[in-house]
Amino acid sequence: MVGRGELTDAVWERIATLLPGVDGRGRPWRDLPERYGSWQTVYERFARWEADGTWARLLEQVQVRDDSVGAVEWTVSVDSTINRAHQHAAGARKKGCPAGDELEDPACTTAGQALGRSRGGLTTKVHLACDGRGLPLAVVITPGNLNDSTVFGAVLDAVRVPRIGAGRPRRRPDAVLADKAYSSRAIRQMLRRRGIRAVIPERADQKANRVRRGQAGGRPPAFDRDLYKARNVVEHCFNRLKQFRAIATRFDKLAARYRAGLHLAALILWLREPRQDQLSDTA
Structure with missing residues (x-):
């Protein structure tokens, strides 16, 4: 019987051919239910698949399959969320850094492992781009005190969604929806150069400065208010990702492990979405 949050046999069949071979090596990962076998082995496998890019490739492959049947909606929403880091997430040392309280040296540990000091303590910021259905297309993690606009690029x-067969991967959305935190001339110019429609409201201070300068301030940026209403899908996506306990609170010391967990959670969201070809078969 499948437990809450677990994948069905049908979903496993969809990704079975994409999984690499396994072996019996292992390390501690203590909270896994016993029915999954040795938690040492599971953790080691998780770490190896993070290191060789398996989790990222699995996510990419389900995106490819959906895009091949036209299911991916390329009106993309971008936003970020701050997740608290558990005290156990601190303390991973880089080579050459002294032992002890590494948090006193951000160059050694915190920034290098995507941990930043905010008012509420150590945090990691998850930057997300999702399609029009609210499914993750790209995930980037940074220290929690980093400004959103600096990570937009x-x-x-x-x-990046590869094509089945010939052709370059698709990298260009039809439009990008983002809130006022991304309202900057640099971001608008970046989107314009790439031929992407920007749906970003102008900040009040920017509008006041433009009006103050008169004709020299230029025209107001184009803004589709109706299309902007669709931006809430990214908030829904964050809510779904945070249903995974290890995403809502960061327990991993290593940024690479936490990122792999995000890829795995995003993969599960894609696998739970009804496939377009299956819907047409049952219609």
Whole structure:
């Protein structure tokens, strides 16, 4: 019997051929239910598949399959959320850093492991681009105290869905929806150069400055108010991702492990979405 949050046999069949071979090596990962076998082995497998890119490739492959049947909606919403880091997430040392309280040296640990000091303590910020259905297309993590707009280019660059057969991967959304935190001339110019429609409201201070300058301030940026209403899908996506306990609170010391967990959670969201070809078969 499948437990709450677990994948069905039908879903496992969809990804079975994409999974690499397994072996019996292992390390501690203590909270896994016993029915999954040795938690040492499961953790080691999780870590290996993070290191060799398996989790990222699995996510990419389900995106490819949906895009091949026209299911991906390329009106993309971008936003970020801050997740608290558990005290056990701190303390991973890089080579050459002294032992002890590494949090006193951000160059050694916190920033390097996507941990930042905010008013509420150590946090990690998850930057997300999702399609029009609210499914994750790209995930980038940074320290929690990093400004959203500085990471926008990295998030946009991470959107990449290969084609089945010949052709370049699709990297360009039809439109990008984002809130006022992303309202900057640099971001609007970036989207314009790439031929992507920007649906971003103008900040009040920017509008006041433009009006103050008169004709020199230029025209107000185009803004589709009706299309912007669809931006709430990214908030829904964050809510769904945070149903995974290890995403809502970061327990992993290593940024790479936490990112792999995000890829796995995003993969599960894609696998739970009804497939377009299946819907047409049952119609």
